[in-house]
Amino acid sequence: MEIGKDLVAASATPLVLAILAEEDSYGYAILKRVSELSGGELQWTDGMLYPVLHRLERLGFVEARWGRSETGRRRRYYHLTRRGREQLEAQRQQWRVVDSTLREIWKDTIERTIEGLTLPTAPWGAWSTT
């Protein structure tokens, strides 16, 4: 399933913040975690994660520092700041509202669809009267 670009962009911030809330991490591991959590359904273009991380850094939600990978290469690790934690909480509230609203309306729609299936306004009804 292809998830729309806007939705991916909108969900990137809370996802990255939430993953960093678990533990400090780096770009590749964050993407792997996203893929794991979504069962492979949520696919990002890998390169696009980095501008997002830099934006979060500029906004003060995360801090970056250079460390070493297990093979000794230089690697940039990201750490969630206190402001980032607050932001994550705010985003969680917002997404909860969006989520519950969508659930409500979809529950109705689903019921109506099911009704529609059981009580078809059959075109052949006109047929039978002739």
Place this chain on the structure above:
Amino acid sequence: MSSDSPLETQIGLWRDYLRHHPAVHSADAEELEDHLRAQIASLAEAGLAEDEAFLVAVKRLGNLDAVSREFAREHSERLWKQLVVAPGSDDEDGPRRSREAWVVVALACLAAISFKVPELFGRHLFAGDPAAQAFYARNASLFVFPFLAGYLLWKRRPGGRALVPIALLFVVGLLFANVYPFANRGHTLGLTASHLPIALWLAVGLAYVGGKWRSRPRRMDLVRFSGELFIYYSLIALGGGVLTAFTLVMFQAIGLDVNWFLSSWVVPCGALGAVVIGAWLVEAKQSVIENMAPVLTRLFTPLFTAVLLAFLATMAWRRTGIAVERDVLIGFDLLLAVVVGLVLYAVSARDPEAPAGAFDALQLVLVLSALVVDAIALAAIAARISAFGFSPNKVAALGENVVLLVNLVGSAWLYLRFLRGRASFAALERWQTAYLPVYFAWAWCVVIAFPPVFGFQ
């Protein structure tokens, strides 16, 4: 993992491609590379061959142009290339760069202080003593070029064998500037003062190329370096002028005259130190900021061509010759020097593989019109040279004219062949780089031979 494995080569190419995106800094590129490597490693673990893993990893990373656009949106300031001299905190070679800054500042200070050392031996430039003034005029370049060369050598670290000719040139320059019994305010003194810096630029040049003086690309780099240094120096001088003026006015406002301090300390010491600082900035900026000299060349080549053509047309129309005044030859020398500079910096920035274009034709027109103007001037001067006699200044100016004229004739010929498709542009580049020693040889000739030949007058 050895650095010449196919995978490393591929990653190297990818890195080079990434480097062309101005919005992606080296630290970002490193981060993306780390990502790429992690991805490749995990794909290889899953059983893919290295080259397959590379392709998949690159594909997943996405279109680099799009990624770079995102970076640009996040860091719009990065599209304005900034010259960062101070090392950043997350910079791999930060320690080396901060050490370089210290070396540069120390050398600049030494150059500034060296100017004051002769005062300890009673040579005061500003005391109105003509002997002291002559001393400073002859030795001006020796106060700074050794330190500049020292910085370049520190940076290049060529072997000890490269040091010998450089040191030798400075010693020879020092000797010939100071052993001759020059007449105060004489012509030959003036010639030594004006030619020794050019002659000693050879030593700086040797330090710059780090002993590889036969290499043509390195010689072209020296040309670029010299042009950029000149521009940076001019900019620093402009800033220094503003600073000096403010200092003067501000202290005047509280009733203190600091003029003596400014003119005997700040201005000369600043002028010397700024050469080393300028060289450092040019070294640091090399790849970061566009070279300015070729840009100015592009701007002024059409304008100079227009002026020369208008001059020729006016002369033909009014049927007037060139009024041969005493200094007219120097004026035409400077004109030729400017034209040679325009050709040289156009060559330095041109892709030798590119086909001939309108700008090359324009260069040819510029060179040809300069040649015609100079030929007319030379004819007028030759007719009256007996009336002037062979003063050292005349001979030096005439010699310079010949040196520059030969270069321009060669350039015109090679431009013509290039435009007609008979020769490659590389031939012109070769001609210009091969000609560089001629300028130095002439300058040394003036410094060494002219004073005794003309009796130190």
